Ligand SMILES: Nc1ncnc2c1ncn2[C@@H]1O[C@H](COP(=O)(O)OP(=O)(O)O)[C@@H](O)[C@H]1O
Ligand SMILES: Cc1ncsc1CCOP(=O)(O)O
């Protein structure tokens with residue numbers, strides 16, 4: 001348990017609204033003395049702040065994503081409190097993207113005709129100062145996919161989230177052995193690649209796996225929530241990237257904190273869901289139900305994020 005620091009008590013901005021973690025702390029524990037307040041898990045408090053703000057403000061998230069992930073991604077976003085829209089025609093981007101609070105771009109089933117729409121949406125997001133998040137799904141599968149992702153990274157994503165193999169391929173800008181959308185690497189083996197990618201791109205880089213890591217090139221935190229069975233749900237990685245886009249929409253100026261919180265909230269929902277699940281299909285269902293019902297006490301006490309060195 002860490003101390004509640006000054007850094008923690010700064011404002012969390014939500015598209016013009018502000019949620020102060022100090023005020024939240026007073027609401028959560030109005031009668032608590034200094035010692036009791038200090039025992040509150042600071043990452044639990046941050047994560048609850050994001051989740052409750054997401055539910056309150058329900059940001060619109062534009063998702064340009066792969067065919068496999070559309071359903072679980074939209075349901076994950078709805079369950080968490082956001083409003084998803086799978087709008088991917090280049091003809092709609094000038095009208096639609098300005099109304100969104102963040103954009104999610106996932107290259108999982110990329111073909112050449114989709115890439116201009118992805119670039120256009122990222123460009124509009126940049127012009128309007130909105131965050132956008134890149135999921136380089138299966139980036140090591142082909143030179144075409146790698147080149148597309150490197151071009152997208154030129155457009156300065158706020159966050160890049162991949163599994164270990166995806167982050168290593170991006171960082172090295174080369175393809176090698178691949179298992180498609182699945183990872184050949186442990187997430188911890190990609191931490192140095194993630195730091196280097198974060199430095200070269202200016203993006204927050206997030207690696208999913210048994211521990212989820214988040215780095216800005218200097219700081220690294222590990223989010224320890226989750227269960228191994230989550231890997232057996234197709235597009236669970238895509239879904240958590242969309243949740244990151246939603247958390248970042250709530251607080252674009254603290255993308256590092258928002259990303260780690262999204263990982264932990266999703267993993268925590270997976271842990272609770274696993275108690276009811278019989279396998280991947282029922283885990284998927286219970287995970288979405290649990291995400292929808294997560295309460296303050298569960299998040300405050302269940303989120304496990306720590307510094308990594
Ligand atoms: N061994 C594991 N233990 C706990 N959680 C895991 C494990 N592997 C993956 N996860 C979780 O599953 C989700 C998808 O991650 P991952 O399988 O790495 O993504 P991808 O589908 O892109 O390869 C993430 O929320 C991650 O935290
Ligand atoms: C199986 C598959 N093939 C292309 S995209 C995709 C979904 C991958 O999703 P995730 O990387 O989140 O498991």
Ligand SMILES: [Mg+2]
Nearest residue numbers: 231235236237
């Ligand atoms: Mg997967």
